[in-house]
Amino acid sequence: MASFKTLILGTLGFAPEVLGANLLAAHYTGKIFSLSYTPGARNATASLATKSSASGCGTLPAWLHVDAGVPIVYCVDEDWNGSGMLSSYSIGPDGSLKQTGQTVTSGASVHGTPYGGGDVDGYNFIATVQYDPSTLTTYELPLTNTSAVLQQLKFNLTEPKTNPRQNAPHPHASQLDPTGKFIIVPDLGADLVRIFTIDPATGNLTACEPGVADDGDGPRHGAWWAPTEGSTDGQKLYTVNELGNSVSAWDVTYPEGGCLTLKKTQTLSTYAAGSAAPNGSKASEVHVSGNFLYAANRADETFGAENDSMATYAIDAATGAISWVEATPAHAWFPRSFSINKAGDLVAIGGQTSSNVAIVARDPKTGKLGELKANVQVATPGTPQQEDGLSTVVWVE
Ligand SMILES: *[C@@H]1O[C@H](CO)[C@@H](O)[C@H](O)[C@H]1NC(C)=O
Numbered sequence: 423m424a425s426f427k428t429l430i431l432g433t434l435g436f437a438p439e440v441l442g443a444n445l446l447a448a449h450y451t452g453k454i455f456s457l458s459y460t461p462g463a464r465n466a467t468a469s470l471a472t473k474s475s476a477s478g479c480g481t482l483p484a485w486l487h488v489d490a491g492v493p494i495v496y497c498v499d500e501d502w503n504g505s506g507m508l509s510s511y512s513i514g515p516d517g518s519l520k521q522t523g524q525t526v527t528s529g530a531s532v533h534g535t536p537y538g539g540g541d542v543d544g545y546n547f548i549a550t551v552q553y554d555p556s557t558l559t560t561y562e563l564p565l566t567n568t569s570a571v572l573q574q575l576k577f578n579l580t581e582p583k584t585n586p587r588q589n590a591p592h593p594h595a596s597q598l599d600p601t602g603k604f605i606i607v608p609d610l611g612a613d614l615v616r617i618f619t620i621d622p623a624t625g626n627l628t629a630c631e632p633g634v635a636d637d638g639d640g641p642r643h644g645a646w647w648a649p650t651e652g653s654t655d656g657q658k659l660y661t662v663n664e665l666g667n668s669v670s671a672w673d674v675t676y677p678e679g680g681c682l683t684l685k686k687t688q689t690l691s692t693y694a695a696g697s698a699a700p701n702g703s704k705a706s707e708v709h710v711s712g713n714f715l716y717a718a719n720r721a722d723e724t725f726g727a728e729n730d731s732m733a734t735y736a737i738d739a740a741t742g743a744i745s746w747v748e749a750t751p752a753h754a755w756f757p758r759s760f761s762i763n764k765a766g767d768l769v770a771i772g773g774q775t776s777s778n779v780a781i782v783a784r785d786p787k788t789g790k791l792g793e794l795k796a797n798v799q800v801a802t803p804g805t806p807q808q809e810d811g812l813s814t815v816v817w818v819e
């Protein structure tokens with residue numbers, strides 16, 4: 423049956439997609455911006471505009487976790503002066519945010535994910551990671567001004583590392599696995615992908631044997647893929663290595679009643695064969711769409727001044743092995759994050775130093791990234807290699 427929306431738009435002669443989509447972008451000046459993307463009707467140019475903004479996530483909002491089904495967004499604060507915020511917001515139909523919870527933390531958080539089945543927004547807990555303090559910290563949901571730390575695990579290096587940025591463990595992300603029963607924590611300082619089982623009743627996390635990356639890789643974030651959606655048969659994890667400027671593929675297994683296991687099978691550069699990572703460049707983010715994997719390179723300026731690159735890999739549909747496809751322009755400088763829409767035809771790229779959001783076309787069949795569809799400047803640009811500018815961007819759909 424045709425929806426009301428389709429009927430109305432059909433009458434007016436517009437395709438439903440003309441309605442556009444919302445995005446959220448966090449900025450290291452303390453605000454979360456609601457953006458609206460409108461595709462070009464017929465041959466008109468697409469547009470992207472800032473609609474509203476919200477504060478309440480401390481001084482350095484570093485990461486947004488959107489649960490579009492609710493819809494809710496969680497925000498972590500990277501403030502490293504000893505106090506930060508962990509916040510939640512409801513998302514209105516126009517993308518605007520309304521704060522629903524806020525908790526004072528000890529700051530330095532760079533990532534977080536809700537977890538543990540429950541009746542509070544589908545989850546009962548949230549796991550956050552702190553880069554410099556080398557900690558994983560959990561809280562009960564919903565967040566309130568009296569929320570206390572539920573559990574805090576502090577990581578230590580078992581042996582010294584050679585890269586000066588690996589002076590200590592630096593957990594960079596906390597991500598749920600596809601079953602929702604485990605949390606993985608890529609640790610840039612320890613060259614590990616830490617694995618934790620979840621006690622769904624209490625939210626308690628218990629460490630498993632971690633996945634071991636190569637010395638100096640500096641794993642930062644991960645993305646999941648399996649040959650068949652909804653099945654963990656042939657499950658793979660792909661991680662992006664910030665220090666090694668590479669992506670790694672991992673075999674994932676689920677032994678009966680035990681811990682998820684990770685075994686690294688492959689590591690490929692985020693640059694084409696024969697091209698080295700320029701000095702100062704740092705791979706930042708990884709995402710999967712269809713049978714393709716994408717990574718963002720920060721500060722490589724492969725496509726000219728202030729124009730970094732995105733790396734595309736093909737995923738072998740049977741084995742999950744990855745192969746290099748191409749580098750394409752990020753239309754952004756220091757792309758700290760990017761987000762692929764559900765339809766797989768648009769990629770939003772967040773330039774940290776350039777402080778812009780660029781919307782780039784993607785061909786869902788070939789996986790190739792194409793023309794720039796729209797671009798918007800958000801708040802004030804950053805300074806090279808500093809913790810300012812735009813921190814993250816994500817589609818809300
Ligand atoms: C869109 O542009 C193309 C080439 O620029 C043209 O061939 C086509 O007729 C245009 N379509 C519409 C609906 O205006």
Ligand SMILES: *[C@@H]1O[C@H](CO)[C@@H](O)[C@H](O)[C@H]1NC(C)=O
Binds near residue numbers: 500503
């Ligand atoms: C930390 O405190 C210093 C000194 O008060 C201040 O200049 C700086 O902006 C603060 N940084 C953050 C991330 O809040």
Ligand SMILES: *[C@@H]1O[C@H](CO)[C@@H](O)[C@H](O)[C@H]1NC(C)=O
Binds near residue numbers: 567568
């Ligand atoms: C804590 O939250 C409650 C309920 O939302 C509110 O009434 C109270 O003023 C808040 N307290 C502080 C110190 O913000």
Ligand SMILES: *[C@@H]1O[C@H](CO)[C@@H](O)[C@H](O)[C@H]1NC(C)=O
Binds near residue numbers: 576577578
């Ligand atoms: C790491 O060291 C801290 C401080 O010495 C200690 O409290 C903690 O238990 C250690 N963590 C592990 C996992 O060994």
Ligand SMILES: *[C@@H]1O[C@H](CO)[C@@H](O)[C@H](O)[C@H]1NC(C)=O
Binds near residue numbers: 621627628629
């Ligand atoms: C929670 O997990 C920790 C290990 O991470 C373990 O030492 C502790 O006993 C667990 N607590 C409960 C109540 O299960």
Ligand SMILES: *[C@@H]1O[C@H](CO)[C@@H](O)[C@H](O)[C@H]1NC(C)=O
Binds near residue numbers: 702
């Ligand atoms: C790389 O860049 C850093 C900081 O920009 C600089 O200090 C260093 O000398 C550079 N190294 C090389 C080999 O150019």
Ligand SMILES: *[C@@H]1O[C@H](CO)[C@@H](O)[C@H](O)[C@H]1NC(C)=O
Binds near residue numbers: 726752
């Ligand atoms: C980035 O490079 C592409 C390809 O050369 C170009 O079309 C685009 O205008 C450049 N963007 C910026 C911001 O420099």
